[in-house]
Structure formats: structure tokens, C-alpha cells
Amino acid sequence: MDFVDYYKILGIDKTASSAEIKNAYRKLARKYHPDLNPNNQDAKANFQRINEANEVLSDPVKRKKYDQYGKDWEHAEEFEKQRQQQAQWSGSRSSGYTGGSSQNDFSDFFESMFGGGGTGRSRQTKFRGEDYTTEIHLNLVDAYKTHKQTLSVNGQNIRITIPAGVENGQIIKITGHGGPGVNGGPNGDLYITFSVANHPSVKRLENNLYTTVELDLYTAVLGGEITIDTLDGKVKLKVKPETQNGTKVNLKGKGFPVYKSEGQFGDLQITYSIKIPTNLTEKQKALFEELRKSR
Amino acid sequence: MQTEHLIALDEFCASNNIELSFINSLQQTGLIEITTIQDSWFIDEDQLLLLERFTRLYYELDINFEGIETITHLLQRVNALQDEITALRNRLSLYE
Known part of the structure; x- marks a missing residue:
């Protein structure tokens, strides 16, 4: 457990007055408050640190204890026992900010010195529980089909259905699966961010898929039939004679499923890449030569 | 018929130990919408997070x-820009 320098966190001197502490705290709270920094985990962590610093430094009793034993916090318990025998705990309250989360976001250092969480807003308020955030990593094939997945969030297993067509970076909210409410307030929500990895051969843009298919020279020149792999299985395609390199073919409805729109799909665009034969035999070269002369 | 959840x-x-006049001011500035039913004020559940x-x-x-x-x-602008960044990143992956 590391020592936490609350003065440094608030950017103030050890001799700072309560007004200076309040000002420094308010300034930083406005900068890092989670309401002003949505989905910013760094800001949230900073906010928790400054909230904790204020919790201690704005309370004269806690500040005195911190100033006296801060760096040597292991002796705080001893100090506490002695102090309890000598005097009654005044139980004064400071006015910390909630940041829309529960009250249990204090460091181990704080807990060891002062026990429990902070006092939060001085009004006896029902707090909505903390919102949890998590990330689910999927590959393109997983995201193609509706499927169920079990998540473990803060020791709790949650089984969710992931609808087909979920996008990379998309955030979905699971109501009531965040932290528990305080003083009878409602539970927070769980926000899941999806990270959909790229497929080695198929690119996705919204609901359309893009892929490149190699075509041998003879099929490209003479035409024919090929079978290609799609995310939905194999598809047979007719190749027109004299197909040029880079020719694009659009397969309607063979793309990615549209999110929460059953039966609707984007398109699959295929680009032909014509492969020139290599390692030709003398006879093959002669045939090509003959072909050239005939043109 | 869709059910409305009003608070x-x-x-x-x-x-929350706050004044009703605070809510009234929020309504006057157009930040929230209040529904009045028989002289009582309600807000839609969807607006609760905003109000908090x-x-x-x-x-x-x-x-x-x-x-x-x-x-x-x-x-709102930050959110819109973040959505745009995500969409552009996804588009960029086409060329990577």
C-alpha cells in the first residue's frame, strides 16, 4: 500500500487554509468530474483521488491525523485506539462530491487510516449505483450471428444476448447491472463496448463486406464458375468471359446483418484479382507466344 | 400502445433534498421537459439520468x-465527434 500525498494531488501547500483547499478541490473537480468526462477512465480515477484528498484535508480531525501520521500510516491504528480512549470522535462531515457514483471509491491507504468510505454529499441522498463499463472482444464471424455470452463483471456473472450486426466501437447499455444503489437508490447500468477484430480476408464497412478473390487467368479470359467462401458459407459465382483485373461484383444481401433488423443484410462486394501463371513450361510459353502472334 | 414511465x-x-424551483428553472431553460398531470409534475424515465x-x-x-x-x-458535440471517430476508424480499417 503506497503513501498517498493528498497535498500534491490537490496541488497545494501543507500550510494551505481551508478556503485554499476548497478552491483547489473545486477547480480540479470541475476538470475531472465524471459528468464532464464521459467514458474517460483516467478522469474518473483522477476524480476519485481528488475526492479522497478533499475528504481528508477538508476535515480538520482527519487532516491532523494525516499530517501527523500520513507517511507513517502503519501507526495510525495505534493512534486511533489511544485517541478513542481519550476523546470522543467528533464525526464532523465534509462536503465531498459524488460524481454520480457510489461512495466506495477510496484508496486502500484511506481505508487503512480512516476506515470506510467518504461521506459524500452532506445531504442524505439516494444515490444511483455506479455505472460499470466493460469491453467485449469479438471476431467478425462472432459478430455475424446473434449469440449468447456470459460476462463476469465485478464478480457477478451476466448472461447477455449479443445481436448480430454489432459494430466495432458500439456501446450497449444493460440497465440495472451496474453497482448497487446507495440509501435505496437504483442500481447503476452496465455499459459494454464492442471491439470487433478485423477478418484476415473480409473487410467490413457498416453493413457491407468487401473481399478480394483470386481468379486464375484462364477463367478470367474464358469465363467459368467459381466457389467462394463467405461468412454465411460457400457461394457459387459465374465469371463472365474476358473479366478484367480489379473487376468488382456486388452480391446483394450477402453482406453483414443489419443490427436488430432480422432478415436484413448489407451487400458483399467482391474484387477479382487475376493471377498470372508462373513457372511456365517451354510448351506453355510457346502457346502464349502463339496466342500473342494471333492478336 | 406504448407505456410511458413517469417519475x-x-x-x-x-x-435528493433539492428545491422544486431548481427543476422549474431547468424546464425554463429547455434542459428538461416536464409533464403536468393534475397539478403534479412528472418527468419521463428517459430524462432521469439527465436530471441527475x-x-x-x-x-x-x-x-x-x-x-x-x-x-x-x-x-453532445463530444459524443457526436466520438461516434464520428469510431465510424472513421472502422472505415480506415478497410485500407489497412
């Missing part, structure tokens, strides 16, 4: 209504 504002104010955020900004950070309005507008 009584006098209960919200009582449980405005309450924190006002009471905890001492931000006035003009400030809340500005912050709300800027946060």
Missing part, C-alpha cells in the same frame, strides 16, 4: 444554468 418530481426532489447529471453539476460543482446549458451542448 413524480416532488418525490425526486424529496429524496444536472443536479450534480448545479449542487456539487456550483455551475449555473447557463453553464449547464453550455456543458450539455458541448457534451
